[in-house]
Amino acid sequence: MSETNAAILVVDDEPDLRLLYELTLMREGYRVESAETVAQARQKLQARFDVVLTDMRLPDGQGMELLLELQAAGRPERCIVVTAYGSAENAVEALRAGAFDYLAKPVELSQLRTVVASALQGLPATMSSSIATAPPTGDGSPAAVHAPATPADRAAQTAACADAAQPAPHDTAAGAAALVRLVGQSPAMCAVKARIAKVARSMAPVHIHGESGTGKELVARAVHANSQRAAGPLVAVNCGAIPEHLLEAEFFGAKKGAYTGATQDRIGFFQAAKGGTLFLDEIGDLPLAMQTKLLRAIQERCVRPLGSTQEELVDVRLISATHRDLAAEVQQGRFRQDLYYRLNVIELHIPPLRERLQDLPDLVQALLTRLAADSGFAAIHVESDFLQALATRTFPGNVRELENLLHRAVALSEDGILRASALQDDSPASPVPQAPVPAPSPAPATAAAAIATAPAATGFGTSYAIQIPMAVSPAPPVPPPVPAAPATAASAQPTGAAMIVRAPDRSADDEPLPSDLQAWLDAQERAILIRALRAVRYNRTAAAALLGLNLRQIRYRIERLNIPTEPDARE
Template sequence: MSHVPKMPALIVDDEPAILELLAITLEEMDLAVMTAASLREARAAIAQAVPLFCLTDLRLPDGSGMELVRLLHDRHPQSPVAVITAYSSAEGAVEAMQAGAFDYMAKPIDLARLRRMAEQAVALAGLAVTPASAATRLVGSSPIMQRLREKILLLGRSNAPVHIAGESGTGKELVARAIHEAGPRSDQPFIAVNCGAIPEGLVESEFFGAEKGAFSGAVQRREGLFAAANGGTLFLDEVGELPMPMQVKLLRAIQERAIRPLGAARELALDIRLISATHRDIGQMVAAGQFREDLYYRINVVPLQIPPLRERVEDLPELGAALLARMARAQGRPAVTLRADALAWLQRYPFPGNVRELENLLERALALHDGPSIGAADLQPSGTASVLPASAEGEDAAMDLDAAEARLLRETLERVKMDTVAAAHALGISLQSLHARLQKLHLEERP
């Protein structure tokens, strides 16, 4: 195992037997070790030498291991901290990860898991804090995007579950992939699954796998998505669409860090980073009894909000140029630019479908235009040239955008005789996104 010698790992536990077991295991991995049985001894050890990483029990005779989590996170963020808890479902583990711990381990100690955790901690300690490749693809210099990229780099240094919230088309999978690439699991699998796209009767076998003959039609052994992601990251998109029985099984898999494939005699130990996402308000779903509160608590350890495109219109010139350059390269065409009138049109457009809709608009314009630049007329689908106000600058921006979007949606629906599938296709957005925008603007029942 490659590591940064010979900075010592710090182990903190008041049980001599556990302290000795942890120390021997890490020393067998060719790591130098410091030990402490209390907060006071741990602080003295840190003052003597900044640890490569720290593994601390949460319950110590003179306080809580949370104090060490915060101390190292604030003063020595390059030194990862993991915590030991009495139970895998203990609230302290979630609280510790929210405070900056990169992972947790439950008693009794699983030595194989301890070794994997130590390897990840060593990798984190030596990980250069540089932008992940996927993070660099999150184009935009607005303050909100700069903060998002900073958060991605920080989240890459943790195993804490992240829940990404944001409207359809904002790039939630790209953000999840960036978090994966910013951490020590970047060379391991990144498995993305849309929970709403799996038939309810197949969710369990898709997630956990199935042995041959486990159910009617299981003619061969099937590896599940959890097993495929083992060692890496599992991204559950639209997690709010999971049926309630599957939410119970997902919660158990997260808590126990193990799964049992259908028809299997033994459980399979898991080592995955879980990232989830949805365009829905999971908090409201919990209040309505549509999503388990205990599962929400476990997946929402670190919430991350992705801004809609209309809240960062200053990024449109840079984002439009990047998308057009990529499309032109893919088609083997010379570079194409956006004219000033096109940019002005885009900056007044409400973008109910966010970046995905911008990409669709530009792709359509590029396909129908072979000149060196694209103007406002090239961007507007037939019949929508007048949907935006001629002068948006003199009115309240939020009201302007809502009014423009409502008008665009009404005129598009009227043009396709209220066929929502055709309207979504014409707008370049998903049917799900269209229904969400209609509901938000109170247009669901209007002609």
Template sequence: MTRQRALIVDDEPDIRELLEITLGRMKLDTRSARNVKEAREWLAKEPFDLCLTDMRLPDGTGLELVQHILLRHPQVPVAMITAYGSLDTAINALKAGAFDFLTKPVDLGRLRELVAAALRLRSADGEELPVDSRLLGDSPPMKAMRKQILKLARSQAPVYISGESGSGKELVARLIHEQGSRGDQPFIPVNCGAIPTELMESEFFGHKKGSFTGAIEDKQGLFQAANGGTLFLDEVADLPLPMQVKLLRAIQEKAVRAVGGQQELIVDVRILCATHKDLAGEVAAGRFRQDLYYRLNVIELRVPALRERREDIALLAGIMLKRLAEGTGLSPAKLDDDALEKLKSYRFPGNVRELENMLERAYTLCEDDRITTSDLRLADSVPISENGEANLAQIDNLEDYLEAIERKLIMQALEETRWNRTAAAQRLGLSFRSMRYRLKKLGID
């Protein structure tokens, strides 16, 4: 069996020797280069499964080598070695396409983890990855996003997933995780807006028994649960500023300390995050730390809104209706032509989630397994024109219209916070008392 091979690029003999010995013990053959020129010569002569390169080299930079490998040998994962504390350099390397980075002095445990992850990714090259049945659509925006997901899955870089509510940001995060080197490790999603402020530190980092009232036993935090895998921070813009500071430190140090604990625990976690808010706008308004923003937003992936890919609506609707029929054991229903055209012209502020809810309701109401425009009840879905204005032609009663808007927004806030009423009230800028009144008025249980 052919041994896997790594290229080590560093102008310091001691570092090269340390890396050669460590990788040799991992049963890898190694080749060493002192500069960019020698590295390019090795790459031209032999195939490699991994490259480790220093940032500063006598005749150039590690970034130049990363770009060369991406262009000439895109299947080879590259990890950058940087000086301690040079996070800006590491982030630039990730943006340039590096798989991951290490800081000097090199932590051998971290090195072995990185090499193992890179080789798992390399061994999957050449396998045909099917289009995931959960990420449907043949429109140009969806085809482009699927390609981006495959590319991001090859990296360990933090990714900021932007997009409107209901567009499928968590699904995108899950696919990046599953198709990468951490796919067999935990994927831990957390809605940052649904955690009470006073419990955040304990939820993220865990706590020790007796560290506060109610701490009757040791508890593992989200970082510990995601160790080796991916932590997905949904609605990250909702984190309060004090928690943002602690999160930034955990990401930078790759270590956490439980509430009431004395020792830090090293954690190996890839961070993916999302929010429906404009995160750059939150930074400008002083509600989100700029340093954390730059640490999380190494690469941005935007999920298109449903109205930007209207050609996918027919496909999505057909598959959703088929699933509904399979779930109920009843015969499948079909959209008539007028109903489909109405869906294609609708703005869908709630995106794919709203389409699914609309079709479930229509499937229940329709007769003779045929869904008509009246079954869609688009008037209940807050009619909006293409320019974002209310469509007066479809409004019969102002009070009913306003109540429909209120109901829609409250339901959306409840769904996004997993029916945590306190968090939903905060999302809407309401007191809990006011939220309780509105739930009772609208008959929402």
């Protein structure tokens, strides 16, 4: 839509501010109407507008009332609310109620222009090019903003999952493709897709919560692709992978000479995502000092590059994700409560794989298609017993673990047929023991026993073939496990072999004491780290999660103990 055709309603009881907003928006070519009270705004809203800019506090009510009435009536106007400085709760409440965005007083005029322009992006071209009268109701009067939603409107909002997840007509093909990449037609995944399609069109921050390996980044990309910012950049940041001393420069940029080695100006993640979306993955790994600086950037919508005295306005939408329970982190003092409420305006929960096992056939087919380059087979056939054996697993690693299992099964298959026997030698990884003397574990159940104990109605009663193009190279074989060696006071040095201390014939009091305690502890820590890395195929992020560490902590330990981090470098 052309900016000169956009109609904007400004609602504010302060004449000076109202006039300032009007003049600023009129200079941008918009058609502007104004109101002083909620009652006047309701009268004005008998006509159609494109954007409603309203203060939260008005003489005869709250601007939130107008927002809720617009939502209940199914009106297309995008609402921007103006909140008092420091009223984070009001801003969060407005965004959750359906506001497109918010502005904090005192309002920067450049920020006002940016937010209004963003609100107008992607609006349907069929909206009124001027302030036109709304279509009449059954009694011949204009449709008032406070008219209640009809049963048909409520039924449309609760339509089937497949229909609810469809992108709006003005969305691009990339948005629909992003939703298709979220494989699965289970009710849980349909609910996720429907929520993505609903929340993508606002500027409200979105927090994605789910276990490791559930596909949080795919969800973030789907939100971005279905938003009016789809044409802008999506900058994905793994907060746990950035050294702490570089966080500020990486996020906010740095000026030439700001630190040793800064030979030129560099932009940060906020500047790189201008006009688009900034995705902060593993936000729970940020240290408290950086959380404070991030909170200010979100509140003020501006950043100060390292070494600069001037702040720069930024126009980004924030999406965050973590596998941690941030509410629990707040209670334990490891995450700022005010930042949590700023980020968690809209929450998207991604279900673990064990809660949507009916998606297994679709996931297997999609993953095998991606693994085709490593298979060496023209077609990969999947037997029903293979799927039934998969369905008995709990999948603590979720879709990432499923991909690992399929990669291994294809590599070990000799005829391109995946059978349950391919999973017999692969039992789910057991937790790494915390004590130095582990108890013996029972032998893993066979695939046949797992199938025998599975529910009768599994949904996988037939086998099917997945046609895969001829691959170029076979997958690397999985290395055999290295047997654990007994540790003694003389041999418990960090030599690289995984060591487990056993004392079957003596009590704990009779256990010989190590002559070098630090070397003995290093050997135990090294053995546990190696076991964890092997269990997740040397994925350091997954190994850290398995041991309750963050990425920086496990990297420090790997470097200190000189542990190889590549599969082909194992001892």
